[in-house]
Amino acid sequence: MKKEMKREVEDALEILNGLISNYNDFFINESKPIPDEIKDTYLNVAKAFMNDLKEEDLKKYQKSSSYEDLVSKYNTLKSNVSEAESRIKEHNDKVIMLDKENKIKDMGEISSDASIKDDIITVPSEELLLVSSADDKLKYVTDKIKYVTSLESTLEEEILILTYTNKDSKSYMNALKDYPNVGVMPINKFIYSLSDIKTTEVSLNKVIDEELSNNLKDDNYTRNLVLYLLHYHQNTYSSLAFSDKNSYNDYLDSLNLKTLKGETVSSPAILNITDFLTENKVNYKIKNILEDNEIFNVISLDNDIDIIYFELDEKGERPVFFKDSYIETVDKIRNDYENSHTKLIECYAYEKKNGSIINNLYTKLYDAGVKFALEESHTLLDLLEKQNPNLIPSLKETMLITIKALIEENKPLEEFNKTLSERKFVELLKPIYDKYNISSDFSNETYKIIDNLKDNLNYKFIILDNFEEITTSKFKLIQKIKNITGANLLFLGDDWQSIYLNSGTNPKYIKNIKKYYPDIKISLLPYKPINFRLYEIAKKVISMTNNYYDKNVEVSDSFSSIGIIRVKNKDDIKDKLINIVKSLPGSITIAGRYSGDNVDVPNTKFILINDTKIYNSDYTFIINTEKGLCGYPNELINNVILNKIIEIEPAIYNEYRTLANIIRNTNKRVYLVVTEENTSKVFRDIIDTYKDDILAGKNECPICGSSLIIKPSGDKEELECSNEKCSYHSDINEN
Numbered sequence: 238m239k240k241e242m243k244r245e246v247e248d249a250l251e252i253l254n255g256l257i258s259n260y261n262d263f264f265i266n267e268s269k270p271i272p273d274e275i276k277d278t279y280l281n282v283a284k285a286f287m288n289d290l291k292e293e294d295l296k297k298y299q300k301s302s303s304y305e306d307l308v309s310k311y312n313t314l315k316s317n318v319s320e321a322e323s324r325i326k327e328h329n330d331k332v333i334m335l336d337k338e339n340k341i342k343d344m345g346e347i348s349s350d351a352s353i354k355d356d357i358i359t360v361p362s363e364e365l366l367l368v369s370s371a372d373d374k375l376k377y378v379t380d381k382i383k384y385v386t387s388l389e390s391t392l393e394e395e396i397l398i399l400t401y402t403n404k405d406s407k408s409y410m411n412a413l414k415d416y417p418n419v420g421v422m423p424i425n426k427f428i429y430s431l432s433d434i435k436t437t438e439v440s441l442n443k444v445i446d447e448e449l450s451n452n453l454k455d456d457n458y459t460r461n462l463v464l465y466l467l468h469y470h471q472n473t474y475s476s477l478a479f480s481d482k483n484s485y486n487d488y489l490d491s492l493n494l495k496t497l498k499g500e501t502v503s504s505p506a507i508l509n510i511t512d513f514l515t516e517n518k519v520n521y522k523i524k525n526i527l528e529d530n531e532i533f534n535v536i537s538l539d540n541d542i543d544i545i546y547f548e549l550d551e552k553g554e555r556p557v558f559f560k561d562s563y564i565e566t567v568d569k570i571r572n573d574y575e576n577s578h579t580k581l582i583e584c585y586a587y588e589k590k591n592g593s594i595i596n597n598l599y600t601k602l603y604d605a606g607v608k609f610a611l612e613e614s615h616t617l618l619d620l621l622e623k624q625n626p627n628l629i630p631s632l633k634e635t636m637l638i639t640i641k642a643l644i645e646e647n648k649p650l651e652e653f654n655k656t657l658s659e660r661k662f663v664e665l666l667k668p669i670y671d672k673y674n675i676s677s678d679f680s681n682e683t684y685k686i687i688d689n690l691k692d693n694l695n696y697k698f699i700i701l702d703n704f705e706e707i708t709t710s711k712f713k714l715i716q717k718i719k720n721i722t723g724a725n726l727l728f729l730g731d732d733w734q735s736i737y738l739n740s741g742t743n744p745k746y747i748k749n750i751k752k753y754y755p756d757i758k759i760s761l762l763p764y765k766p767i768n769f770r771l772y773e774i775a776k777k778v779i780s781m782t783n784n785y786y787d788k789n790v791e792v793s794d795s796f797s798s799i800g801i802i803r804v805k806n807k808d809d810i811k812d813k814l815i816n817i818v819k820s821l822p823g824s825i826t827i828a829g830r831y832s833g834d835n836v837d838v839p840n841t842k843f844i845l846i847n848d849t850k851i852y853n854s855d856y857t858f859i860i861n862t863e864k865g866l867c868g869y870p871n872e873l874i875n876n877v878i879l880n881k882i883i884e885i886e887p888a889i890y891n892e893y894r895t896l897a898n899i900i901r902n903t904n905k906r907v908y909l910v911v912t913e914e915n916t917s918k919v920f921r922d923i924i925d926t927y928k929d930d931i932l933a934g935k936n937e938c939p940i941c942g943s944s945l946i947i948k949p950s951g952d953k954e955e956l957e958c959s960n961e962k963c964s965y966h967s968d969i970n971e972n
Contacts, residue, residue: 361758363728363756363758364728364757364758365704365728365730365747365757366728366761367730367731367762367788368762369731369764370764371408377762378412381700382396382416386416391698392418394695395695395697396699398419398421398700399424399700399702400423401424401703402423405703406422406423409702425679428679432682432689439674441640441641442633442637445636445637445669448668449633449636449669452669456615459618461661461664461665462614462618463516463614463617464661465661465664466621466628467617468509469657469661469662470662470866470876471872473492474488474505474589475504475506475586476548477589477590480557481558482558485558487918491864491917493863493865494508496508496515497511497617498511505589506594507536509595510584510594510595511523513599516612517609518610519602519607519609520538521536521538521539522537524537528570529560529563533570537579540606541578541579542605543580544584544598545581545582545583545584547583547584547586548563548586550587556586582598582602584597584598625866625867627830627833627861630832631831631866631871631873631874634871634873634874635873636665636669638738638739639666641738641741642741642743642883643882646882647684648882650666650667653878659877662876662878666878680708680709680710680741681710683710684710687714687717690714690721695722696722696724697722697723697724699715699725699726699727700729701715704728704747705733705735705747707730707743707747716753726754732744732785732786733786733788733898735747736894738883738888738891743883745883745884761789762789763791764788764790764791766901767901767902767903768798768903768904769790770930771798771799772901774798774799774907774923774927775897775900777926778896778897778900778923781893781919782890782893782894798903798906798907799908799909800906801908801924801931802817802908802909803911803913804910804912804913806912811836813910814836814910817908818838818839820958821855822960823855823905824842824855825856826841826843826852826856826858827842827843827858828860829843829844829845829861830845830868832845834861847891853903854902855903855906856904856906856907857903857906857907859909862910862911862919863915863917869896869917869919870889871892874889875887875889893919909924938960938963945958945959
């Protein structure tokens with residue numbers, strides 16, 4: 238090889254090695270700004286070298302022993318130059334943002350929390366901030382506004398904060414005293430400001446109260462109501478719908494299988510049969526027979542006729558999880574009746590499954606000479622209300638939620654008439670729906686504004702508080718404003734608090750926000766529970782909804798924080814609670830499902846459990862924990878039409894969120910007041926999961942949660958509550 242070629246290769250390698258070394262040094266510490274002279278020197282020299290020595294020129298050095306090394310380092314340099322250009326741009330952008338952040342710090346510290354600080358220094362086009370604390374919200378928004386007004390060329394007048402209450406608006410105004418021109422107002426007031434039309438909204442509650450009372454004077458309407466409540470408000474299933482015994486037993490356990498006369502029966506089919514007999518004035522008595530450890534409800538009529546329900550399919554086969562001997566037991570019962578004077582009428586699981594059980598039973602009884610006479614509809618309604626004292630309030634609530642949802646989702650009532658269950662509910666709802674002046678409804682007015690919204694709005698940054706309360710009409714209005722103005726959006730909310738179905742709230746927007754804004758940034762501030770253990774219990778309830786945002790929880794103090802008060806029936810609640818509340822130091826709240834649950838215990842506050850979003854108490858007693866039509870959760874709210882309107886989830890999930898909110902907003906201890914036989918599955922699951930908490934540890938009083946101390950008592954020792962108001966004490970050996 239010529240000396241000149243060798244020198245050219247060595248020179249090229251030296252330059253390459255130097256440039257590659259400079260590149261690596263260049264990006265060791267990206268927190269330092271990149272001086273232009275280094276950037277120019279590095280990139281210009283590298284590019285000049287590559288222009289002088291093109292890839293095709295390398296071939297002339299193929300005979301050199303350093304050729305492979307030369308080609309490898311040339312390719313490395315080529316890659317480095319390309320990457321350096323993009324990295325330098327990215328880095329210099331970071332330097333600019335760092336400079337902005339330092340300017341904000343000069344104005345006052347943003348937050349000691351790094352996660353908050355990182356969020357503040359950017360304003361994405363759309364952001365959802367999941368936040369529970371009002372103070373955290375105010376701090377976050379204040380810092381955000383401080384940023385956009387100082388560095389984003391945004392005027393105060395171009396910022397709009399929408400709240401749901403006057404109180405929240407005042408809180409923002411107080412926090413933003415240094416920014417007096419930022420627009421802050423309740424969202425309803427803002428919507429009215431967009432329209433010249435002013436309508437007087439009629440109270441939907443009042444319309445429902447008046448019209449339902451009027452309609453219940455009509456016997457046909459009352460009968461339709463009774464039929465709906467007895468047969469159509471909820472689908473029930475036979476054993477044939479299940480594949481294993483545990484699932485079937487769990488299902489039965491979740492039902493309130495009480496007849497119109499108050500008898501407890503073993504299956505939904507027996508309930509259908511007995512209520513059908515009561516509707517038609519057919520006297521009966523229920524007796525049980527035990528065969529091969531199987532209990533059969535026998536429904537005996539006056540004229541030597543017995544009705545028995547057998548868990549059999551069309552082929553006469555048992556469910557797969559029933560005992561092999563079940564068929565033999567059925568045959569034995571049949572043989573016993575053949576040798577008696579009593580006629581046996583059989584009903585089957587397959588009839589329950591295909592919906593023919595009552596029609597078939599009617600035919601069999603008619604052929605057997607049984608006489609039918611319709612019971613007075615109001616008598617049946619009285620029996621229903623006796624079993625469910627909150628029946629009418631619950632029905633009104635369901636109607637309110639359904640009508641609001643129909644208006645909010647802009648759907649006609651007539652759309653829901655496909656199934657018999659839908660048609661039965663529409664029959665009840667339509668006369669009330671027709672009486673309500675929908676044109677005056679605020680949501681309907683909002684849709685009119687959306688259709689006629691002018692393009693003279695001038696907002697660059699819109700903040701919507703309490704996003705968990707958003708309705709469809711309001712969400713679409715915000716979408717329309719963004720389309721007109723191009724404003725950045727910041728939604729603040731907590732999906733756990735989406736509990737106001739009765740005002741048209743739809744949780745699908747906060748839960749499925751990425752469906753509407755795919756690039757939205759979702760941020761999560763740390764959440765410090767009042768009582769960590771109660772937060773864990775609340776989370777268990779929330780998990781029943783199957784779709785929720787988890788929280789960035791800071792572990793806080795926790796202690797045994799849940800108790801059980803067992804009563805025989807509702808009549809025992811007041812006396813039990815009067816004795817217990819005497820021992821409790823602090824604020825005491827009794828939470829019921831309906832106003833009729835108020836038991837008037839002195840020195841306590843009564844609230845409705847679905848009014849508990851803004852709530853705090855040291856001790857909370859939750860009553861009406863029963864399963865059934867109007868228990869907790871309320872089965873009526875889970876009607877088929879409402880679930881189709883809400884779409885994203887069963888409406889009953891709203892019940893779980895209300896329960897979770899009251900649990901997590903209690904400071905010290907939550908008491909579940911449960912009946913001995915009729916507690917709903919939600920509460921039984923809590924009791925089963927947290928049985929150790931309920932029993933409490935040796936250091937905490939099982940009544941009030943205060944510390945226990947050991948005191949001598951004769952020749953033994955006792956545990957005694959340190960709370961002077963509390964009378965708890967126990968033999969230490971029992972604990």
